[in-house]
Amino acid sequence: MDKKQFITEVEQRLTRLLSASKQGYPPTPLERHRLEGFMEAGVFIGLTSADELIALKETVCQTIFGMSIAKRIKQKSKSWPLEEIDYRRFEKPPASR
Structure with missing residues (x-):
């Protein structure tokens, strides 16, 4: 997958998610987290920033x-x-929580 394909895929997923939300079907946390993970993976492997x-x-x-x-x-x-x-409590190592 190259950068253009990745950006196109992210745009399609965002469009589906936000269009459904506009129609009154808010995304589930699972859907939202999958998209966020997909986007984070693209940043991690250097396809985008x-x-x-x-x-x-x-x-x-x-x-x-x-x-x-x-x-x-x-x-x-x-x-x-x-x-x-609030995920801030997970920023510290488990032993120090």
């Missing part, structure tokens, strides 16, 4: 919802509480 993926997410969100991610989060937080998981 995190900044490129952030820009891609912003572009797809703008296309689907007509607003930025930040504006969407702000709007969504007014209507329904977002799932917020």
Whole structure:
């Protein structure tokens, strides 16, 4: 897989996920985490950078919802509480938790 194929695949997955969300079918945590893992793998193996993926997410969100991610989060937080998981406790080694 080359960079262009990877970016195209990420864009298709993001579009499916956000389009379903717009239609009232929010993604499950599993779907969201799979996409995040796929994107992280692309960064890890050097196909893309995190900044490129952030820009891609912003572009797809703008296309689907007509607003930025930040504006969407702000709007969504007014209507329904977002799932917020604080993973900071896992940043320390298990022995020191």
